Each structure stands twice: as C-alpha cells, then as structure tokens.
Amino acid sequence: MARPQAFNTTEALHQAMNVFWHKGFEATSMADLLAATGLSKSSLYGAFGGKRELFVAAFDAYREARMREMRGMLDAAPAREAIERFFRKIVFDAGDGDPSRGCMSINQAVEMAPRDPEIRGRVLQDFAMIEEALTQVIERGQAEGSVGDADARHLARLLVLAFPGLQIMVRAGSDRDRLEASLEALFSMLDRDR
Known part of the structure; x- marks a missing residue:
C-alpha cells in the first residue's frame, strides 16, 4: 500500500x-x-x-491564475478604465516586485516557444485569449461611448502586440516617465475622434 x-x-x-x-x-x-x-x-x-x-x-497554473486575474480586471470597471488599468498594472507591478520575472508567458515566448511546439501552443493560446478578452471589453467600451468606433478586433490585436513590448521595456529598466508616455500613446488608439 x-x-x-x-x-x-x-x-x-x-x-x-x-x-x-x-x-x-x-x-x-x-x-x-x-x-x-x-x-x-x-x-x-x-x-x-x-x-x-x-x-x-x-x-x-500560472496561465490559469493570470487569465482569471485579467478577466476580473477587465470586467470590474467601465471599459476604457479597465483597459488602462490592465496595462498600467504591468508598470506598477514592476515597481512593487521583481521586474526580472516579467510575464511568464512572454518569457516562454522567447525561451522555449521557438523550439518547443507544446509551449508555443500554450503561448499562442494566451495571446489569443488576451485578444478575445480585449475585443470584448473594447466592444463594451464602444457601447458605453468610452472607446472610439474603430474595428474592435483590430484594436485588440494592436494592444496584444503592445503587451510584450511594454513587458520588455519594464524588464529592461525603462524609466517611469518614458513608460507613462508610451502608455498614453497606446491609450490614444482608443479615443473616439481618431
């Protein structure tokens, strides 16, 4: 036994x-x-x-916890505020913790995904889930009037492209003012009168 x-x-x-x-x-x-x-x-x-x-x-386990956290964050506030809060958290977390960790999915997109199909599939699934969640919150923002009327899927894809770039800037030690300016430029894509 x-x-x-x-x-x-x-x-x-x-x-x-x-x-x-x-x-x-x-x-x-x-x-x-x-x-x-x-x-x-x-x-x-x-x-x-x-x-x-x-x-x-x-x-x-990491991926599941992060997806729950992301969905909770994106569902918890008016859409525009939720999107901004989601991206600002990347910068705020770097100041509160260990910026060398970054996002584990982004880390694995670089370390293992290029040569490991199983890990690549998980990373691509993460990007697809982020895109889907952002598309939904952008559509909600458009209905609320806080997000412009550009194609929601297109905006979500651009935000997904920005996500790893912001992570890398944080890990590389970019100063807060530069990161804040980058965030403001990113958020301007959501404006109504573009």
Missing part, C-alpha cells in the same frame, strides 16, 4: 512556478526545485514527474 502524500502539492507547484518564472526553464536545476519546494527527489518525481512535466504544470 502506498504511503499517503505528506506535502501540499499546490504549494509545491507554486514554489516551483516561482523558480521557473524567475530563472526560466533552462537555468532552473533540479537542485533549485528541490530547495524551493522542500521535497525529496523521489517525492518530486512521484508527484510531478520530471523537470519538464513540473514546468508544464507550473506554467499552466
């Missing part, structure tokens, strides 16, 4: 996610994962499989 699991799988997954998020897949060693989770090698392998399986589970 197998022994019952003596650790919290969700917490261990969260700890592993933080390591992968900070260091990336390639730079993360099994020693890093064992130290972060507090698990023995046999417990880690037994619960998650190998390093790659643990990474995929951690990445999926």
